[in-house]
Amino acid sequence: MSRPYRFAVIGTGFFAQNHLHAWAQIPDVELVAVCDTDPERLAAAARDFSGRPYADAAELFANEELDFVDIATTPPTHPQMVFLAAEHGVPAICQKPLAWDLADARAMVEAMEAKGLPFMVHENFRFQYPMRRVKEVLDAGTIGRPFFGRFSFRSFHDCYTPQPWLLDSERMIIVDVVVHLFDLARFFIGEPESLYAEALKVNPRIIGEDVATVMMRMPGATAIADASYETFSNHSTYPQAFVTIEGTRGVITLGPDYHLQVVSHPVDVGDSAARMTGAVVFDEDLQIPEHAWASRPWHGIQDSVVALQRHWVECLRTGRTPETSGADTLRTMELTLGAYESLATGQPYRVGSSA
Ligand SMILES: NC(=O)c1ccc[n+]([C@@H]2O[C@H](COP(=O)([O-])OP(=O)(O)OC[C@H]3O[C@@H](n4cnc5c(N)ncnc54)[C@H](O)[C@@H]3O)[C@@H](O)[C@H]2O)c1
CATH class of the missing domain: 3.30.360.10 (Dihydrodipicolinate Reductase; domain 2)
Incomplete structure (x- = not known):
């Protein structure tokens, strides 16, 4: 690989701190932006992990060239974030639960599949x-x-x-x-x-x-x-x-x-x-x-x-389907x-x- 995978973390709250710390120790990735509607959390993440701050996910997708996004917002926003990723042709990892209903979860998986985009659910257990x-x-x-x-x-x-x-x-x-x-x-x-x-x-x-x-x-x-x-x-x-x-x-x-x-x-x-x-x-x-x-x-x-994120990067590199892909996770959902x-x-x- 000639350059690291450029990515953004959307949602910088409680559990995302683990995502951010873990990404910082994964080789071949570069955090370019962070996004959160909460100004204090956003400022803290931008300061501690060096990503450009965005309060609006749509703006993030419009302005940044991303190799993937890592979505760690609260569950009701997961469909909106995944649809944005699909629209902009960006591979995505999304925290669990994927959605509140099966129709949304299926639509999210279909949107990513229609563009041939790698899609994984952060099912870390x-x-x-x-x-x-x-x-x-x-x-x-x-x-x-x-x-x-x-x-x-x-x-x-x-x-x-x-x-x-x-x-x-x-x-x-x-x-x-x-x-x-x-x-x-x-x-x-x-x-x-x-x-x-x-x-x-x-x-x-x-x-x-x-x-x-x-x-x-x-x-x-x-x-x-x-x-x-x-x-x-x-x-x-x-x-x-x-x-x-x-x-x-x-x-x-x-x-x-x-x-x-x-x-x-x-x-x-x-x-x-x-x-x-x-x-x-x-x-x-x-x-x-x-x-x-x-x-x-x-x-x-x-x-x-850390193990899940390593798996994701390995899948991006090799073209393998992640273990807990969106399609696989429909069964868990x-x-x-x-x-x-x-x-x-x-x-x-x-x-x-x-x-
Ligand atoms: N896998 C695990 O072990 C594990 C553990 C805890 C939480 N989680 C999951 O992580 C996700 C986040 O949970 P949490 O407890 O960290 O929540 P949290 O409220 O602490 O963090 C969510 C963040 O998302 C931000 N946000 C909400 N809507 C947004 C939007 N439209 N655009 C940008 N930012 C937005 C909030 O401001 C907040 O900072 C949930 O899906 C939860 O189920 C997973």
Whole structure:
């Protein structure tokens, strides 16, 4: 490559700080502009990361020659930003959730596809280092064929002070966190055919749901995604996601503090005597890669932002389709929005039933 990829970050709020710091350590990219409607946030980002400041995204696209944009605004603005990117022929990464409804999400993907533009959703949980280790163990066949998964995110962390928009969001923990757990379920086990959701509002200060449990059915497997922002603990594990995957030859558990345990049996289901005697147990305390700008407890998530951005640059360079492309993420979006449909109807949601 003769020159670095020139890009802009749109939305310079709470989570975008991770994007900006991570980009600063990625080779072959150059931040040329930042955009935010909030003057203080915009000025701070322009000062700290050296991009030209824009208060209006349309002006940014009109004035800058960009190789891509990184969209980290709040969810209701995602369609507007992606349509602008498509109109100006600019590849884009967009934060999750892609949109509030499937029609918008599909239109966004179609707009980018119509111009042949690379398009990725910032679905960073699968890029967390511990999740990549789980995937390695699974793909090596160590636990056989997976038939059950549990993907869990429960804490009593105050997410509302840094992200006050979550207080007023009619849709909350399912679009905020369970969306990531759906992506993990797909990444590790496969495509759900149906799901059934239950949710609660425990905290009276908020409008949407802050506790949710979803059961999924895949071909030959079931899985549970559960999340809560109201779960007390004397040892905060926020923002860690826990994973259990049971297979025909063993179990993988990613537990608190990034502890990975793999129990593997020498034979498949069926020969109980051999299974009782031959189990191999492997324990590992996973070490998250360190970054000078990262801070606990966010370091695992912050490292995943670096990994995701490296993946995007590698995809731009090679022409590969990103793992969590817009088209791929439509499946995650359908599960997310299907969960709300299941809540509304009290019935299971069948994947593919949305017009
Ligand atoms: N992947 C993750 O782990 C993770 C974690 C937290 C947040 N997020 C996502 O990041 C996104 C941002 O969330 P946040 O909590 O950082 O929100 P935030 O409110 O702190 O930041 C959003 C920023 O976008 C700006 N903005 C809004 N409308 C705009 C517009 N039209 N033009 C330009 N700027 C505009 C706001 O002024 C604000 O500074 C959301 O989609 C959220 O779901 C992802």
